[in-house]
Amino acid sequence: MANEVWLLAEAHSGELTAATKELISKAQELAAALGGQPAALVLSSNAAQVAETLLSYGLPKVYSVENPALEHYTTDAFVGAAAALIRQHQPCVLLTGASLQMRDFTAALAADVDAGLGSDCTGVAVRDGHIVAMRPSHGANVINTLGFNSDLVIISLRRQVAPEAQPAGGSGEVIRGQFPQVAQRMRVVKVEDKSNAVNLADSQIIVSGGRGLGSAENYEKLVPTLAQAFNGAYGASRAIVDAGWVPYERQVGQTGKTVSPKLYVACGISGAIQHLAGMRNSGTIVAINKDPDAPIFKVATYGLVGDVNELLPALTEAVEQKTRS
Amino acid sequence: MDFTANYDMFLTEEHEMLRQTVRQFAEREVQPFIRDWDREGAKDESDMAHVRPVLKRMGELGLLGICIPERYGGAGMDYLSLAIVCEELERIDTFLRVVISVHTGLNSLAIFQWGSDEQKQKYLVPQAQGVKLAGYCLTEPNAGTDVAGMQSTARREGDYYILNGEKTWISLADVADHFLVVAYTDRSKERRGMTAFIVERTFEGVETHAIHGKLGVRAGNTGSVVFNNVRVPVANRLGEEGEGFKIAMSALDNGRYTVAAGATGLIQAALEASIRYAKERETFGQPIAQHQLVKRMVSHMVRKLDTSRLLVYRAGWMKNQGRRNSRETTLAKWHATVSSFEAADDAIQVHGAYGFSDEYPVERMLRNARGAVIYEGTRELQELLQADFAFGFRENNLLRRELPAYDPAEWSE
Amino acid sequence: MHAVVFIKQVPQQNSVKITPDKQIDASGIEPIISLFDEYAIEEALLQVEKNGGKVTVVTIGGEEQIDALRKALAMGADQAILVNDPALRNIGSLGAAKVGAAVVRKLGDVDVVFCGKQSTDDETAVFGPAVARYLDMPVLSYVYKVHELDPGAKRVVVDRAMETTTETVEATLPAVLTTVKDLNQPRYPSLLKIKKAQKADIPRWTAADLGLNTAELAPKVTYLDRVPPPPRPKGSMIDGGSAQEKARKLVDVLVNAQVI
Numbered sequence: 001m002a003n004e005v006w007l008l009a010e011a012h013s014g015e016l017t018a019a020t021k022e023l024i025s026k027a028q029e030l031a032a033a034l035g036g037q038p039a040a041l042v043l044s045s046n047a048a049q050v051a052e053t054l055l056s057y058g059l060p061k062v063y064s065v066e067n068p069a070l071e072h073y074t075t076d077a078f079v080g081a082a083a084a085l086i087r088q089h090q091p092c093v094l095l096t097g098a099s100l101q102m103r104d105f106t107a108a109l110a111a112d113v114d115a116g117l118g119s120d121c122t123g124v125a126v127r128d129g130h131i132v133a134m135r136p137s138h139g140a141n142v143i144n145t146l147g148f149n150s151d152l153v154i155i156s157l158r159r160q161v162a163p164e165a166q167p168a169g170g171s172g173e174v175i176r177g178q179f180p181q182v183a184q185r186m187r188v189v190k191v192e193d194k195s196n197a198v199n200l201a202d203s204q205i206i207v208s209g210g211r212g213l214g215s216a217e218n219y220e221k222l223v224p225t226l227a228q229a230f231n232g233a234y235g236a237s238r239a240i241v242d243a244g245w246v247p248y249e250r251q252v253g254q255t256g257k258t259v260s261p262k263l264y265v266a267c268g269i270s271g272a273i274q275h276l277a278g279m280r281n282s283g284t285i286v287a288i289n290k291d292p293d294a295p296i297f298k299v300a301t302y303g304l305v306g307d308v309n310e311l312l313p314a315l316t317e318a319v320e321q322k323t324r325s
Numbered sequence: 326m327d328f329t330a331n332y333d334m335f336l337t338e339e340h341e342m343l344r345q346t347v348r349q350f351a352e353r354e355v356q357p358f359i360r361d362w363d364r365e366g367a368k369d370e371s372d373m374a375h376v377r378p379v380l381k382r383m384g385e386l387g388l389l390g391i392c393i394p395e396r397y398g399g400a401g402m403d404y405l406s407l408a409i410v411c412e413e414l415e416r417i418d419t420f421l422r423v424v425i426s427v428h429t430g431l432n433s434l435a436i437f438q439w440g441s442d443e444q445k446q447k448y449l450v451p452q453a454q455g456v457k458l459a460g461y462c463l464t465e466p467n468a469g470t471d472v473a474g475m476q477s478t479a480r481r482e483g484d485y486y487i488l489n490g491e492k493t494w495i496s497l498a499d500v501a502d503h504f505l506v507v508a509y510t511d512r513s514k515e516r517r518g519m520t521a522f523i524v525e526r527t528f529e530g531v532e533t534h535a536i537h538g539k540l541g542v543r544a545g546n547t548g549s550v551v552f553n554n555v556r557v558p559v560a561n562r563l564g565e566e567g568e569g570f571k572i573a574m575s576a577l578d579n580g581r582y583t584v585a586a587g588a589t590g591l592i593q594a595a596l597e598a599s600i601r602y603a604k605e606r607e608t609f610g611q612p613i614a615q616h617q618l619v620k621r622m623v624s625h626m627v628r629k630l631d632t633s634r635l636l637v638y639r640a641g642w643m644k645n646q647g648r649r650n651s652r653e654t655t656l657a658k659w660h661a662t663v664s665s666f667e668a669a670d671d672a673i674q675v676h677g678a679y680g681f682s683d684e685y686p687v688e689r690m691l692r693n694a695r696g697a698v699i700y701e702g703t704r705e706l707q708e709l710l711q712a713d714f715a716f717g718f719r720e721n722n723l724l725r726r727e728l729p730a731y732d733p734a735e736w737s738e
Numbered sequence: 739m740h741a742v743v744f745i746k747q748v749p750q751q752n753s754v755k756i757t758p759d760k761q762i763d764a765s766g767i768e769p770i771i772s773l774f775d776e777y778a779i780e781e782a783l784l785q786v787e788k789n790g791g792k793v794t795v796v797t798i799g800g801e802e803q804i805d806a807l808r809k810a811l812a813m814g815a816d817q818a819i820l821v822n823d824p825a826l827r828n829i830g831s832l833g834a835a836k837v838g839a840a841v842v843r844k845l846g847d848v849d850v851v852f853c854g855k856q857s858t859d860d861e862t863a864v865f866g867p868a869v870a871r872y873l874d875m876p877v878l879s880y881v882y883k884v885h886e887l888d889p890g891a892k893r894v895v896v897d898r899a900m901e902t903t904t905e906t907v908e909a910t911l912p913a914v915l916t917t918v919k920d921l922n923q924p925r926y927p928s929l930l931k932i933k934k935a936q937k938a939d940i941p942r943w944t945a946a947d948l949g950l951n952t953a954e955l956a957p958k959v960t961y962l963d964r965v966p967p968p969p970r971p972k973g974s975m976i977d978g979g980s981a982q983e984k985a986r987k988l989v990d991v992l993v994n995a996q997v998i
Contacts, residue, residue: 146960239357314980
C-alpha cells in the first residue's frame with residue numbers, strides 16, 4: 001500500500017476551484033505528517049489540461065482519467081473511474097470537497113472500495129500516525145472526532161479548512177488511467193443554471209431575513225438590497241420559507257443550507273435552534289431584532305435592538321456611504 | 326417536557342398519532358398566519374377570507390367527523406379523540422376549536438344522538454365528511470342562560486313548520502350550511518314546549534350577519550341568524566315535538582366537553598409559551614425561570630393543566646362507555662375555562678410588557694379564553710349546577726335517547 | 739410497481755446530550771420521522787398511485803422505531819418492515835446501507851428505492867448512494883422533481899437540485915432516489931388509516947433473516963470523541979439614538995474589525 005494522500009481535483013473552464021486549492025494544501029500537510037506523498041486525482045473530459053495545471057502546484061503525481069463520459073458528473077462514471085485507479089494504486093487517503101456532487105461521489109465510492117468515510121468534515125489531521133477527522137452532526141450541536149480502521153480513508157471536507165495552495169512550479173508526473181467499462185445507466189440530459197442562484201455556501205457575506213420583517217414584501221424590499229450593498233448573498237429562516245415568502249433554496253439552517261461566511265447578518269430572526277445550526281460557525285454574526293431576549297443575540301458578535309424595517313434601510317445607506325468614500 | 330405523557334389509562338397509540346397529526350396541521354397551516362388573521366378579523370370590513378379554506382382543510386383531514394362512525398361519513402374514532410382534536414386546535418387558536426364545538430359537538434353529535442336514519446343520511450353524512458358545515462342556534466338577544474326566555478316560535482302548518490325569531494352569538498353564522506334551531510312550538514308548556522329543527526341556509530327567509538368588535542376569537546366568524554317565516558319541513562324536526570329543550574341540553578353536554586378540552590389546550594399553550602420565554606429572558610443576571618414568583622405562576626399553570634385534562638378525559642371516558650356525564654362534563658368545563666383564563670393572565674405576567682403586545686401569542690390567549698367563561702353555560706351556572714348535583718337536587722337523568730357508546734368495531738364498518 | 743422507502747426516526751430537536759461514554763442521549767425529545775424521509779414517503783405514494791403497485795417502508799433500528807413505521811402506514815404505505823437486531827446497532831451509514839441492500843434483495847421485485855437525502859441527526863447523506871452501490875443500481879440523489887417514473891419502460895427522469903444548477907438526469911430502473919425538501923407536500927396521516935396502522939402486523943427481520951454476516955458489518959469509523967460546539971465569544975450591543983446612528987456605528991465597528 002502506497003502512503004499516498006490523494007485529493008480529487010475539480011476545475012471550471014480550466015481553472016482549479018478554490019476548494020481544490022485548499023485540498024492541495026491539506027493533502028500536502030497530511031502527506032508530510034504521514035511520511036507519504038500527496039497526489040491529485042482528476043476525472044474529466046479534459047483531464048490532460050487540468051493535470052498540467054495541478055503539476056504546477058508542485059504535486060509529484062497526478063492520476064488522470066480522460067473520457068467524454070466524464071464531462072458531466074454521474075455517479076456511475078466517476079465512481080467507476082476512481083475505484084479502478086484506487087484498486088490499482090492503493091492510496092491511504094482521498095480528500096474531496098463537500099459539494100453535493102462530492103458527497104454523492106464519496107458515499108458511493110466508499111461503498112465500492114470498502115473505505116472508511118468521513119462525510120462533510122470540518123477538519124482532518126494526523127494524530128499519532130493516524131488520520132482523525134472532525135465532523136459536526138445533530139445540527140452542529142455535536143462535534144465528533146472520527147478515527148478509522150480501514151486501509152483507505154475518504155474524507156469530504158468543507159471549505160475554509162486550509163489555505164489555498166499557490167502555484168510553485170514542479171516536475172511531477174501524470175499517470176494516465178484507463179476509463180473502465182462501467183454500465184452507462186445514467187445520463188445528464190441538461191444542466192441549467194438556477195436564475196439568480198447564489199451558492200450560499202461559497203458566499204463571504206450573507207444577509208438573512210426572518211419573520212420579524214413582517215411580510216414577504218418587506219423581505220423583498222429590504223434584504224436583497226442590504227445584501228447588494230455588502231456585495232453578498234441573501235438567505236432566509238425556515239419560518240418564512242415555510243410561510244412561502246422565500247423559496248427553499250435560500251433557507252439557512254439545519255434543514256436548509258449550512259453556511260460559515262465571514263459575516264452573517266441576521267435580520268428579524270429570533271434564532272431557533274434549527275437556524276443556529278446552519279450559521280453558528282460564521283466568522284462575525286450581526287443580529288438585528290426587536291426583542292432583546294431573542295436567542296440570536298446569544299451567538300451574535302454585534303447586536304442591534306430595534307425595528308428591522310427601520311434599521312435595514314439605515315444600514316444599507318450606511319454601508320453604501322462607506323463603500324463610496 | 327411532554328405534558329400529554331402518562332395518560333395511558335385513557336389513551337392509546339392511536340390517540341398519540343392523532344395528536345401528532347392535528348398538531349402538525351395546526352402548527353403548519355394556521356400558526357404562521359394566526360396573528361394576521363386575528364388582527365384582520367378585528368376590522369369591521371374584514372371579509373374573513375381565511376375561514377373557508379381552513380374549514381375545508383379540516384374537513385379533508387376528517388377532523389369535522391372525528392367521532393362519528395364511518396358508516397355516517399366520519400373517522401369512527403372515539404370521544405377522547407374529539408377531546409384531543411380540540412386540545413390541539415385550541416393550542417394554536419380558539420377559533421379552530423370553536424368550529425369543532427359547534428359543527429361536531431353541538432350539531433353533528435345531536436343529529437347522531439337524536440336523528441332519524443333519513444336525517445343522518447341527509448345531514449350527518451355530509452357534515453361528518455366536512456362537505457357541509459353546521460351551526461347551533463339556541464341563544465337569543467334576550468335569552469342566554471335563561472333558555473325558557475326565548476322568543477323564537479315554530480307554528481305547524483300542514484307538512485311544514487313556520488319558523489320565526491332571531492338567534493345571536495352564533496358561531497359560523499355566515500358560513501354554516503345547516504343550523505340546529507330550537508324554538509317554541511307551544512309556549513304555554515315552557516321548556517316542554519320547545520322543539521328542535523334542522524334548518525338549511527338556503528331555506529327562504531334565513532338571513533345571517535356578522536358580529537364585529539369582539540374581545541376575542543377574532544379570527545372566527547360569529548353572528549346572528551334571523552328566521553323570517555321560514556318554512557321548515559316536518560321531516561326536519563329533530564326528535565319529538567316538545568323535546569327541544571332536552572335536545573339542546575344534551576347537545577350542550579357535548580359542546581361543553583369540547584370547550585373544556587379546548588381550554589385545556591389553551592392552558593398548555595400558555596404554559597409552553599411561558600416556559601420558553603422564562604428560560605430565555607434574563608433579569609438580575611439570571612433567566613427569570615430562576616425567580617421564585619415566576620416559578621409559582623408556572624407551577625400553577627401545570628396544576629391547572631393536569632387537573633383540567635384529567636377532568637376532560639374522565640368525561641370522555643364516560644362518553645365512550647355510554648354513561649350520562651352532565652355532572653362530570655360541566656365540572657370539566659367550569660374548571661378548565663376558568664383555569665385557561667387565569668393561565669393566560671399569568672402567561673402575560675411572565676412575559677412582562679412583551680406579553681401586552683401581539684408580538685407574543687399570550688395576549689390573544691387571554692382575549693380568546695375570556696369568552697368560554699361565558700358561552701355554553703356561564704361560570705356561575707356551572708357553579709350552581711355542581712352544588713345542585715352535590716345536594717342531590719339534580720341528577721344525571723336518563724334520556725329517551727342517549728349518546729351512543731363508542732364501539733370500535735361497529736364504528737369502523 | 740414496488741417502491742421501497744427507507745426511513746429513520748430522529749429527535750425532533752437536535753438539543754441532544756452527550757453521555758460520559760460519548761454516546762448521544764436524545765431522551766426527553768419527541769421522536770419524529772426525519773424530515774427528508776417524509777418527502778421520500780410522499781413521493782413513493784404519489785408514484786404508486788400513478789402506476790399502481792405497493793409501497794413498503796423499512797426502518798433499521800430498535801422497537802422504538804415502530805412509531806415511525808406506523809405513521810408511514812397511516813400516510814398510506816402498504817406494508818412496513820422493522821429490521822431489529824442488537825447485532826446491527828452502531829454499524830454506521832455504510833453498514834446500514836449494506837443491511838438496506840440485503841432488505842431490497844430479500845424483497846426481490848423492487849422497482850425503485852426512496853430515502854431522504856440525509857437524516858437530520860447524523861447528517862451523513864451516505865445511505866442512499868451507498869445502498870445503490872451495494873445493489874448495483876444507479877443513484878439519483880438530491881431529487882426535487884420527478885418528471886417521469888415508468889416501471890414498464892424501466893426509465894426514470896428527475897431534476898436534481900445542486901448548489902447553483904438544476905440537473906435533469908435520466909436513469910434506468912431499478913434505481914435509488916434520495917429526496918430533498920419541497921419535492922412535494924407530504925400528506926398527513928389519514929384518520930381512517932391511523933386506526934388500521936395501529937393494528938397492522940409489522941414483521942421484525944434479523945441479520946440472520948437477511949443472510950448477513952454481522953462480522954462484515956463492523957464499522958470502519960470509530961468515534962474517538964464527541965463534544966458540544968465551543969461557545970461563541972460574548973458579543974456586544976450597539977446602542978444609539980436613531981436607527982441611522984446605530985447603523986453608522988455598526989458599519990464603523992465592522993470596518994475597524996476588518997470584516998468589511
